[in-house]
Amino acid sequence: MTSLLTLATTSMRAANAFGFVAHRSFPGSVKQYSSGPFRNTMMMKAKAGQAEVVLVGCGAPNRGMGWYHAVQMLEGRCPSASLDFVVEPWFLGAGATGPGGDDFAKWQKEASAKYGTQFFSSLKDLPKPQQPRLALISGRTADNPHLLEESIATGCTAIYLEKPGAPTVAELDSMAKQAKAANVPVLMGYNKNVCKYVTKTREFAATVPGSQTTFVSNNAYANTPESLGECFERNAEGMLKNMAIHELALLVSFYDVTVENIAAVIADKEFSSCQTLPGPSGKMFTDFDKIKFTIQTKTGTSVSVQADRCGGTDSYAYVSSPDGKKELFRYYMPDEEDKVKVKELTAKYPTAMPYFFTQDPDYVTVKERVAKMCATGAPAEGIATIDIAVNTLRVAEYLTPVLQEQLSKVAS
Numbered sequence: 001m002t003s004l005l006t007l008a009t010t011s012m013r014a015a016n017a018f019g020f021v022a023h024r025s026f027p028g029s030v031k032q033y034s035s036g037p038f039r040n041t042m043m044m045k046a047k048a049g050q051a052e053v054v055l056v057g058c059g060a061p062n063r064g065m066g067w068y069h070a071v072q073m074l075e076g077r078c079p080s081a082s083l084d085f086v087v088e089p090w091f092l093g094a095g096a097t098g099p100g101g102d103d104f105a106k107w108q109k110e111a112s113a114k115y116g117t118q119f120f121s122s123l124k125d126l127p128k129p130q131q132p133r134l135a136l137i138s139g140r141t142a143d144n145p146h147l148l149e150e151s152i153a154t155g156c157t158a159i160y161l162e163k164p165g166a167p168t169v170a171e172l173d174s175m176a177k178q179a180k181a182a183n184v185p186v187l188m189g190y191n192k193n194v195c196k197y198v199t200k201t202r203e204f205a206a207t208v209p210g211s212q213t214t215f216v217s218n219n220a221y222a223n224t225p226e227s228l229g230e231c232f233e234r235n236a237e238g239m240l241k242n243m244a245i246h247e248l249a250l251l252v253s254f255y256d257v258t259v260e261n262i263a264a265v266i267a268d269k270e271f272s273s274c275q276t277l278p279g280p281s282g283k284m285f286t287d288f289d290k291i292k293f294t295i296q297t298k299t300g301t302s303v304s305v306q307a308d309r310c311g312g313t314d315s316y317a318y319v320s321s322p323d324g325k326k327e328l329f330r331y332y333m334p335d336e337e338d339k340v341k342v343k344e345l346t347a348k349y350p351t352a353m354p355y356f357f358t359q360d361p362d363y364v365t366v367k368e369r370v371a372k373m374c375a376t377g378a379p380a381e382g383i384a385t386i387d388i389a390v391n392t393l394r395v396a397e398y399l400t401p402v403l404q405e406q407l408s409k410v411a412s
Contacts, residue, residue: 045116046082046131051374054085054126054156056147057139060100061107062352065162066138069367071349074115077364081134081371085118085126086111089139092121123150129157134374136160136367138189141237145171152182158374160367162189163249164241164396165389172393176386186386187370191362192246192315193253194382197333201317202254204329210322212294213255214304215247218311220354223289225277231309232287233279239288240396240403244307248399249384249392255303257295258391259398267406268292271306274407286404293403313354334358 046052053073058066073083091104111117120126123135135151137144137159144166151159159179165188166172179186192198198215205213221227235242251257271292279285290308295301318330334342338361345357356363366383373380 046084046375048131049375050080050082050131051134051158051371052085052129052131053081053083053371054087054123054133054135054151054154055083056087056123056135056137056151057143058086058088058091058104059138060091061103062349063100064138065356066136067107068352068356069136069138069363070111070117072360072364072367074111074117078368078371080368080375082131083115083117085120087120087123087126089121089143092119123147123154126154129155132157132374134158134160134371136162138162141165141241142167145175148175148186149178152179152184157184158370159184159186160189160370161186161386161389163389164237164245164393165386166393167237167241169390169394169397172386172390176390179386185373187366187373187380188249188384188386188389189363189366190246190249190253190384190388190392191359191366192250193384194365195333195359195362196335196338197315197317197331198250200331201319201329204331205319208319208321208328211328212302212304212320212322212324213317214306214320215250215315215317216311217244217247217305217307217315218313219243219309220311220313221309223310228275228289228309229277229279229285232277232285233281233283235287236285238396238400239291239307239309240400241393243309244291244305245392245396247305247307248395249388251295251303251305252388252392252395253384255295255301256297256299257301257303257395259394261297261299262295262395262398263298264296265399265402265406266294266296267403268294268306269407269410272403272407274404288403291403293399313358315358 055066055070058064058070061067070083070086072078073081091101095101108119112119133156135156137147137151139147141164144161148159166175176186201213205211221231240248271290272288273290274286274288276284276286289310292304292306294304314332316330316332319328320326321328341360342357345360369380369383372378
């Protein structure tokens with residue numbers, strides 16, 4: 001069966017063929033100045049060959065994925081990306097005086113002074129683009145539909161959308177159609193599609209016909225009701241639409257997994273756990289704190305996923321013999337080479353989320369390829385498109401009740 005992977009290369013070529021990608025001419029860079037207390041004359045402006053990046057949804061320093069995207073771009077690690085604007089509705093609005101507000105204000109002041117980055121509470125307040133504009137949307141999943149619409153309205157010619165893209169399949173599908181109608185390509189932050197450990201595992205598995213591959217994802221939350229409750233509320237879309245969505249994207253991209261092609265779903269009931277816990281707001285949230293399952297497809301593929309909120313900092317994949325009794329290959333993220341960088345970053349940002357560092361080089365790769373595509377039209381090799389994201393979210397919505405039902409039978 002032909003792989004369902006519609007990578008950015010194919011997407012861009014098709015888009016060009018049908019006129020879906022707009023290449024605009026932009027005037028030379030001009031100075032723009034922030035208003036208010038962070039006004040600065042040393043403005044960071046995109047140059048020719050760079051995308052003018054708008055980070056939409058920064059989040060709290062050391063905790064928000066958007067913040068770490070900002071750090072990588074401000075440090076110059078993505079040469080084609082110039083982080084000129086940050087749009088942060090929460091901490092520049094109702095959340096300014098709440099938890100994390102002071103930390104954000106301090107970081108905002110530092111970024112404005114050192115890099116000239118301009119901060120806004122709304123996309124509608126942005127100035128007109130001076131170079132091809134890329135929106136990197138990394139806010140709350142529930143906000144993404146209107147953030148994408150506003151990004152297009154403010155002149156963005158490409159969009160980097162963090163997973164899972166939208167709360168529901170219907171919303172994400174509508175976003176895809178809206179972007180196509182506006183000639184704006186949307187690429188996804190599925191960084192594991194370009195990870196070293198995924199590539200090496202797939203290459204090895206191809207040498208052993210009938211072998212079984214398992215992708216393992218871990219986070220380092222404390223195994224307490226308080227820690228998991230906060231996690232459940234902050235990621236209210238659920239584990240399969242959040243933490244494990246990267247692994248589901250791999251299954252859709254490389255293993256012919258679609259809702260229509262799923263023959264069986266088998267939960268590992270001894271490993272898996274689903275809990276209902278109160279979040280910081282006092283509301284109750286039900287989610288998996290750990291899950292392991294195998295999908296068998298109608299076309300003969302079998303592949304497994306394991307995810308654990310409290311499993312540590314490493315992700316890895318392993319290949320088993322066809323009968324499943326012997327492990328033949330295992331590759332970690334980070335590997336020994338990357339652990340040196342992890343150690344450096346941990347020392348530099350000791351209070352940041354540990355998973356930022358284990359996936360650090362892959363975040364850079366995805367952003368650089370998308371930014372270069374936006375700036376120059378070069379194909380974003382290997383980056384998942386919004387069409388892949390729609391199919392991935394469909395699989396997540398299908399699996400969640402199926403797995404919950406299998407685990408509930410054990411509990412009862």
